[in-house]
Amino acid sequence: MAQKRWISPWKDSADKPSVYHVISRVVDRRFAFGPEEKEKFRMFMRMAENFTGCRVLTYCVMSNHFHILLEVPPMPEAGLADEVLFDRLRALYSKGRVAAVTEELADLRKRGNQVAELALMKSYSYRMQDLSEFMKVLLQRFSHWFNKAHDRTGRLWEQRFKSVMVESGVASRTMAAYIDLNPVRAGICVDPADYRWSGYAEAVAGGKRARGGLVRALKLGDDHGGTARAWAQGGLAKEYRALLLGAAAEVKTDGEVKRKGMKPERVEAELAAMENRGSDLAISKAIRHRVRYFTDGVAIGGREFVDDVFKGCRERFGARRVDGARRPRGALAELAGTVWSARDLRSGVG
Secondary structure, three states: OOOOOOOOOOOOOOOOOOEEEEEEEHHHHHOOOOOOHHHHHHHHHHHHHHOOOOEEEEEOOOOOEEEEEEEOOOOOOOOOOOOHHHHHOOOOOOOHHHHHHHHHHHHHHHHHHHHHHHHHHHHHHHHOOOHHHHHHHHHHHHHHHHHHHHHOOOOOEEOOOOOEOOOOOOOOOOOHHHOOOOHOOOOOOOHHHHHHOEHHHHHHHHHHHHHHHHHHHOOOOOOOOOHHHHHHHHHHHHHHHHHHHHHHHHHOOOOOOOOEEEEEHHHHHHHHHHHOOOOOOOHHHHHOOOOHHHOOOOEEEEHHHHHHOOOOOOOHHHOOOOOOOOOHHHHHHHHHHOEEEEOOOOOOOO
């Protein structure tokens, strides 16, 4: 029996954002996605975003898996306004289907049938502002296209997607950078800006949605609000670039390249030109490696954040456990004391 998914205890709060790192892998982890598949995946991801109202803060589509940093907003207490609902439906359904729903809703209101009206609205709105529904739309739509395009049948994804709750602030900026650095860690490119199927590269290319998402990831809870304008005018493009560069440099041991990346002298020159203060050195060092906490840690954030998750999901932890926050080991130990995990992982932690 599948284990119940971890969902933010404050998912209905208008004040505390619910953010998740989501990851899924292709069955057998085979390299199934080329340029066309990655472009299609991004198209379906934006479609799911438009339909559900969830917000992609950043993402990276690799050859056999993907990462998404996703914000799931709460459903408004009064429900969705008509124009919002119909606009969402247009992202997924045909003009004829949307027109039929519009007419049916108008007819029910004309007859004063409030019960049927609410039932009709709920039959669509329940799929919105929801993590699982976002992923369902994305994975099913993409799988259907992929199977048809490659004349295949059967399951495409290895297992249920994984998700980890992420706190705004240090945790969200660390997770965003970790996601955008995937192709560098894999040795596909030396500069994260050169990998076109990521949130960072899309932002560098001028994508307003990608820029707004990264601003939101870097300054979640601040007054920036996630606008694309703040990417350049607020200096966040330079700030995020400095954070990525610190982890994108080539690493040598005894003269042998142990991890591909940008030449250290290029990194140093670019950072010097930015007048980087080195405030994100600990984050840069942590995200050079694969970090298991980011996929299996349940919740990543400050101590209070993780303890709040523990209190809100108390029944899912052992009876002897008295608190939630666990100090991370391995690569993430660079941020120990600032970033905590809900799980005390002891193996494969980087």
